[in-house]
Amino acid sequence: MASRVAIGPDFQENLMDQQFTVTGMTCGHCEMSVKRAIQQLDAQAEVVIDRAKNSVEVRHPSQPREALASAIREEGYAVAP
Numbered sequence: 255m256a257s258r259v260a261i262g263p264d265f266q267e268n269l270m271d272q273q274f275t276v277t278g279m280t281c282g283h284c285e286m287s288v289k290r291a292i293q294q295l296d297a298q299a300e301v302v303i304d305r306a307k308n309s310v311e312v313r314h315p316s317q318p319r320e321a322l323a324s325a326i327r328e329e330g331y332a333v334a335p
């Protein structure tokens with residue numbers, strides 16, 4: 255009998271790495287807040303932040319770009335369109 259393997263959210267295909275321009279991060283605590291907000295939404299994502307460049311990179315995310323941007327905005331930081 256043919257059977258199908260269920261594919262859950264943890265096994266989605268990796269999406270492309272995403273880079274965001276995020277303003278309002280003024281210190282290391284802000285960086286941690288942004289990182290935590292993204293990882294609460296997307297536990298498998300690696301978050302690389304360069305605050306001097308207002309840059310937030312999300313590597314191998316499982317969530318779409320818009321969802322990642324929303325998580326950052328909900329944390330209180332501005333994401334450039």
Ligand SMILES: [Cu+2]
Nearest residue numbers: 280281283284
């Ligand atoms: Cu701060």
